[in-house]
Amino acid sequence: MDFFVQFRQQLNSLEPSDIVPILSFRQSILDQVAQLVPHCNELDVPYFHRLVFLEPGEFEDEDLQAAAERGHGAVLQAIWTEYGKPKLYLLARTAWDTYGRQTVTHWIKLAQTVLDSLYGDHWPNTIFETPNDCAICLQTMHWAEKTVCGHVFHLHCLLRHMNTNNTCPICRHPRPLLYDAAAYSEDDVSDSEDDVSDSEDDDSDSDYSVEMEFGNLDEAEEAEEEYE
């Protein structure tokens, strides 16, 4: 049977694996692509990890946005259908045109890894449940920041609110985050450092706790970058 007919048929019936033995999807995908398409453009590598951190409103695709708002994993199916399968199919076309005859089992193995990497990525739980809306911007919210009073908002929405009013928008709890909104915004970081050196006489316990929070946040962000 024709390679592309066979590949497309198997691609369409692929399901995510129940048990996934792979530790680094990214490496596994890169290795397999390097074997099949040695001069593959980086943009053509079928790997969708960067989508994990986007909110539905940030997807530049209305179908993906709608799927994300439905929850229950619909967005993963949409990413696979709209981007995963076409990308794999086009890549196989490139390989065929450039390097000649291809083997379906190699390509289905790559496709399975791509599908498993998509479902096995570090998605927030709301992707698989019914997501809430952020009470500030009213958009669907997958990445929520929890306040000390237990309410959830987009972090950037809450920080914008806290710039003018340092209370929870829902219950008016004072200082709803452990750190101050003003101290958190990047533009103000250098200013507040100056303030600290100018005012060493001040009792600055609160400043100190703010800096401790910063340290933790920076470390968390660095860890995230390394992971990527």
Ligand SMILES: [Zn+2]
């Ligand atoms: Zn919001």
Ligand SMILES: [Zn+2]
């Ligand atoms: Zn609250």
